[in-house]
Amino acid sequence: MPVDGYAVNWAAVVIAAAVGVAGMAVMLLGSFLLAPRRPSEAKAIAYESGIRPTPLAWTQFTVRYYIFAILFLIFSVEAVFLFPWALVFLETATYVFYAMIMFIAILLFGVAYAWRKGVLQWR
Amino acid sequence: MILELAHFQILAAALFCLGLYGVLARRSAVMVLMAVELMLNAVNINLVAFSAFRDISIVTGQVIAIFVITVAAAEIGLALAVIMRLYRRRGTVNVDEIDWMKG
C-alpha cells in the first residue's frame, strides 16, 4: 500500500496517542502491582479537605451559576470573531478595524447593562 | 484511504439525521436542545467541507460556520433561560406535558 500524505500527517497523532495510552497503562499497572492494599471505610470515601463529604453530590446547582455561565458563553464566543479579525485587520480597509471596535463596544454595553441590573451580584 | 468530500457529506448527513431523530424522540426540552446542537454541528461540517474541497479561496462557507457557532451559543443561552422559567412554573421540562393550550 502506498503511503499517501494523509497517512503521514496522521501517523504522528496516532503515535502520540499510543504513547499516551501506554504510559498511562504502565503507571496504573505499576501502582496496582507495587502498592500495599489495606482498605478501610474512611479511605473509600472521596477526599474533600478532610471533612466527610455530605450530603450527596446529586444536588441541584443554584440558578446563579447559570447566569454566569451564559455571560461566560457569550464572551467566549466573541473570541471566535476576534481571531480571524486579528489575523487580517492590518491588511484590510480601515473600517474593518472600527467595525470590530463597535462590536466590542456593543458587548461592553451588555456587560454594563448586566452590572447595572444587578445580575453580577451574588445574592 | 483518501478522504473525499463525500465522506464529510455523509458524516454531516448522518449527524443531522441523528439530531433530527433526537428532536423527534426526546421528551425533555433540554435534550431536544442538545439534538438541535447536533444538527447545527452537522451544518458546520458540511459548510467547512464544501469550502475546503470546492475552492479554498472562497471562504464563504467558513464565515457562515463562524456565524452558526455564534448563533447556536446565543440560541442555547436564550432557550435554557426560557426552559428554566417553564420549570419554575410547572416543575417539568417534558415537552409532552406542556399542553395547557388546546384547540
Added chain:
Amino acid sequence: MNADFTLLIPEFILAGAGFLVLLVDLLLPREQEHRRNAFTSATAVLGLAVTGVVAATTQMNTGESFHDGLLFIDRYSLLFKVLFVGIGIAVVVMSVDYVAEKMSHPGEYYALIIFAVLGATLMAESGELLTAFISIELLSFSLYVLVGLSRGDARTAEASTKYILLGAISTAIMLYGISQLFGVMGTTRFTEMGGLLAAAGDWDMTLISGFVMVLAGLGFKLSMAPFHMWAPDVYEGAPTPITALIATLSKAAAIALLLRFLAEVGSGAVHEWRMPLAVLAAATMVIGSLSALPQTNIKRLLAYSSIAQIGFVLVGIVPNTVIGANAVLLHVIGYAFTNLAAFTVVIIIELKLGKETIADFAGLSKRAPVLAMIMTGALFSLAGLPIFAGFLTKFYLFTSAVDKSLEWLVVVAVATSVISLYYYIRIVREMYITETEDESKLPVPALLGLLAWVLFAGTIAVGIYPAPFVDATNAAVTVLTPWVAL
C-alpha cells in the same frame, strides 16, 4: 466593493434607538415604573419615527447594493422599511397601557420591539443567504423573549418554550439547506445563484433538498402549512401586542424575504417550484380556515385566520409575475392595517374585561359602539368584503393567479374565503345581536381609541383609494431584477 456605510444610516438610527431605550430604562430609578414606562415608550416611538422619516426622505431614489449584494438599499426595501417602522410605532403605542398593567420590564420590552423591527428591515434588504439568516435570527430572538416577557400569565412560559424549540429546529433545517445550496453553487448571493440556477437545467438531489430546506425555514416564519403548528399556541400565550407584532411584522418580513429570494434565485426555474408551492398555498388556506371554525379564543381565531391569510399571499407569489408581486405587497400593507386595528380592539377589551374569548365581545355594540364598528370593519376586511382593504387586495391576488392559469388555486381561495366569512360573522353577531345583562358603557382609553381610529382609516384608505399605495408597490416591484426583462 461598495462598503458605503451612509446607505445604512436608518438602520444605525434604529439600532441606536434600541440602545437608547435601554439606557433610559437604566438611568431612571427602578421604583418609578410608570415614569420608566412612559419615558421608554416615548423614546421608542421617537426613534422609530426618526428612522422612518430619514429613510423616506433620503432613500427615495437610491438603488444601491451594499457589499456587492449583501444588502439591497432600494425602493423595495424602502417600502418595507417604512411599513415596519409604522408597525413598530403602532405596536409600541398599543403596548403602553398593556405594559403598565401586566409587565415589569418596560425598557427591555420596547428595546426588543425596536430590535425586532431592525431584524425585519434587514430581512427585507438582504440579498444573500447568510445575511438573511442573521436578520431572521435577530427578529426571532427578539420575539422569543417578547413572547415570554409577561409577568402574570402562566401560559407565556409555555408559549415561549414551544416557540423557541420549534424555532431552533427550523433554524437548523434552514441552515442545512443553506449549506447544501452553498455546496452546489459556491455562492450565497441571490443574483449569482439565480444565474447559476437558470443555467443548471435539471436539478439534482442536493439542490432540491437545499432549496426545500431553505423554504421550510422561511415557511416556519410564515406559518405556512405544514409548518404552522406553533402559531395558535404562541398567539394565545403571548402578550397581545406581541401577538399583533408576530402577526404583522414577522409575517411581512418573511414575505419580503421570500418574494425577493424567489424572484432573484428562482425566476429562472419557475417550473420547478410553482406547482409544489401552489399545493402548499392551497393546503395553508384550507387548514387555516377550517381550524378557525371551532375556536372560542379570539387570539387563537386570529392565529388561524393569519395562517389562512398567508395562504392568500402565497397565491400571489406562486405566479412569479410583476402583477402577482404587486398584489402581494398591497395585500401585506392592507393586512397590516387591518390586523393591527383588530388587535387594538382586542387589547382594549382584554384590559377592560380581563379576558379574550369571543363571548366577551357580546353586546359590544351597546357597550362601546365605536369599538364594535372598528372590529366589524377589520373582520370584514380580513374576510375580503368590499370598501375595505381585503376585498381589493384579494381581488388583485386572484387575478394574478388566473393570469398564469392557476384557476384551481383561485377556486380553493374563494371557497376558503367564504368559509372564513362564517367565523368572522360569528364575532360580529356576538357584538351586535347577542344580549347581555351588563350593558354598562366601556370606557375607551384615549390613546388606544385614537390608534384604533387611525388604523381603521388606513384599512378603508387601502380599500377605496389605493392609488398612492399602488404607486409605492409598483416602484418597489420594479427593482426585483429578473422580472424587468419579462
